[in-house]
Amino acid sequence: MACSPRTPPSYRSRGDRDASPPPPARWSLGRKRRADGRQRAEDAEGPAKPADCRRPDSFTTPEAPKPRPRCADWASAVEEDEMRTRMNKEIARYKRKLLVNDCGRERKSLLGSCGSKAPCAAPADLETDESVLMRRQKQINYGKNTMAYDRYIREVPRHLRQPGIHPKTPNKFKKYSRRSWDQQIKLWKVALHFWDPPTEEGCDVQEIHPVDLGEMETESAESSSESQASSQDHSFDMYEGTPTKVRHLDCHVEDEFDLEACLTEPLKDFAAMS
Amino acid sequence: MGEPGREEYRIQSFDAETQQLLKTALKDPGAVDLEKVANVIVDHSLQDRVFSKEAGRMCYAVIQAESKQAGQSVFRRGLLNRLQQEYQAREQLRARSPRGWVCYVTFICNIFDYLRVNNMPMMALVNPVYDCLFRLAQPDSLSEEEEVGGPGPEGGVDCLVLQLHRVGEQLEKMNRQRMDELFVLIRDGFLLLTDLSSLAQLLLLEIIEFRAAGWKMTPAAHKYYYSEVSD
Numbered sequence: 001m002a003c004s005p006r007t008p009p010s011y012r013s014r015g016d017r018d019a020s021p022p023p024p025a026r027w028s029l030g031r032k033r034r035a036d037g038r039q040r041a042e043d044a045e046g047p048a049k050p051a052d053c054r055r056p057d058s059f060t061t062p063e064a065p066k067p068r069p070r071c072a073d074w075a076s077a078v079e080e081d082e083m084r085t086r087m088n089k090e091i092a093r094y095k096r097k098l099l100v101n102d103c104g105r106e107r108k109s110l111l112g113s114c115g116s117k118a119p120c121a122a123p124a125d126l127e128t129d130e131s132v133l134m135r136r137q138k139q140i141n142y143g144k145n146t147m148a149y150d151r152y153i154r155e156v157p158r159h160l161r162q163p164g165i166h167p168k169t170p171n172k173f174k175k176y177s178r179r180s181w182d183q184q185i186k187l188w189k190v191a192l193h194f195w196d197p198p199t200e201e202g203c204d205v206q207e208i209h210p211v212d213l214g215e216m217e218t219e220s221a222e223s224s225s226e227s228q229a230s231s232q233d234h235s236f237d238m239y240e241g242t243p244t245k246v247r248h249l250d251c252h253v254e255d256e257f258d259l260e261a262c263l264t265e266p267l268k269d270f271a272a273m274s
Numbered sequence: 275m276g277e278p279g280r281e282e283y284r285i286q287s288f289d290a291e292t293q294q295l296l297k298t299a300l301k302d303p304g305a306v307d308l309e310k311v312a313n314v315i316v317d318h319s320l321q322d323r324v325f326s327k328e329a330g331r332m333c334y335a336v337i338q339a340e341s342k343q344a345g346q347s348v349f350r351r352g353l354l355n356r357l358q359q360e361y362q363a364r365e366q367l368r369a370r371s372p373r374g375w376v377c378y379v380t381f382i383c384n385i386f387d388y389l390r391v392n393n394m395p396m397m398a399l400v401n402p403v404y405d406c407l408f409r410l411a412q413p414d415s416l417s418e419e420e421e422v423g424g425p426g427p428e429g430g431v432d433c434l435v436l437q438l439h440r441v442g443e444q445l446e447k448m449n450r451q452r453m454d455e456l457f458v459l460i461r462d463g464f465l466l467l468t469d470l471s472s473l474a475q476l477l478l479l480e481i482i483e484f485r486a487a488g489w490k491m492t493p494a495a496h497k498y499y500y501s502e503v504s505d
Contacts, residue, residue, distance in 0.1 A: 075354040077398035078391055079347065085392040145345075 136172040152195040167191035283332040303340040312352035319381040326381040330388030383437040410434040443489040
């Protein structure tokens with residue numbers, strides 16, 4: 001078949017299969033060439049080296065609503081799916097909330113979370129791009145996964161929050177530019193530091209919430225190289241960025257909360273993040 | 275719920291130290307090395323067919339416990355990574371240990387059955403499970419008498435039909451086309467292979483009819499396949 005394109009055997013259409021001997025298992029053994037075009041030895045080391053022969057497809061079914069990003073590793077694919085389904089529920093819940101607020105507004109002019117006198121954002125004005133929402137959610141999770149946030153929500157119930165004083169989680173469903181969003185997150189996390197647990201020398205590790213090391217390692221690796229942390233601090237950096245910053249702010253915690261100092265001093269750490 | 279009994283998770287086949295490890299993982303996941311627990315469970319399921327049939331439940335319990343305690347998924351990640359590694363080396367596993375291979379397929383189907391993500395099955399496992407079942411439905415596999423003692427309770431054909439009984443309907447919902455193709459293989463095997471044992475033929479016919487009936491047992495089928503009354 002001189003004229004046929006150079007596709008590996010496994011990429012024949014499924015209809016071909018009935019006559020010929022069953023082709024090798026689709027995902028790992030059937031590929032004649034690697035992703036970069038080089039030929040592979042038949043049934044070779046492919047299975048043992050997932051990094052080399054990245055499968056071009058995702059693991060989702062042909063019936064999936066839209067193409068999914070490549071995810072060669074099951075664990076990550078499952079985690080993404082989980083985030084995605086959770087996200088969809090949140091979007092639905094948020095849209096319902098907007099509708100409820102809308103009805104409320106017609107009867108009494110509340111400003112609600114939209115903060116404007118115009119009718120509340122129709123669903124068309126919401127951020128719905130999955131990748132954006134997932135990224136924003138991750139950033140929010142980093143902030144919420146801190147001792148500071150825990151203490152904050154325990155100390156200040158939501159109905160007692162005063163806007164301008166008590167930090168509020170940025171709303172991931174609203175349309176913002178990337179810079180605007182990132183800045184909101186920064187300011188929010190800085191503001192949360194007010195509730196950092198008081199530290200002493202040799203603060204014990206058990207108090208710190210372990211975070212997903214897979215995510216945090218890239219961040220804390222960068223921030224730990226920049227901060228003048230002692231060797232003791234390095235063990236904290238492995239878990240969380242916050243304790244490092246707690247150390248920087250130590251001198252401020254006793255006095256008033258000094259926003260200026262927070263914004264200037266640890267800024268180099270922020271630069272390394274997201 | 276009180277401490278899960280050994281019965282419930284079939285951990286009696288583990289040694290005492292490992293049993294303790296597993297019990298702690300269920301009660302206090304943060305206190306153990308969850309990646310190690312995942313490896314222990316996978317290793318054991320590759321050897322113990324009885325355990326591999328129900329290991330999914332225990333895995334689910336550990337995942338829930340970890341999620342509730344720390345909001346993490348270290349165990350699940352370790353489990354899936356290991357599962358994926360074994361999947362990628364499955365031909366070698368099959369060559370090295372037919373019994374281990376059968377256990378693996380049983381295990382991965384069990385995981386697919388039990389481990390759900392927000393009430394949806396794990397999409398990432400759909401194609402790998404199909405791949406495993408396809409392998410079991412290959413002519414060389416169907417005819418193989420000696421695969422762990424033939425199509426009896428330990429064999430490949432038995433594994434294939436058992437897994438299809440358990441997860442076939444779900445799998446079909448996730449990807450109907452591949453299920454159609456799988457059954458083409460099964461049907462062709464049934465009709466064309468001359469060296470199938472009569473038990474293998476019976477098992478294949480039963481699953482063909484089971485699917486045709488919408489993954490349900492019909493009274494007629496039950497009578498034909500499972501009734502002890504001889505004509």
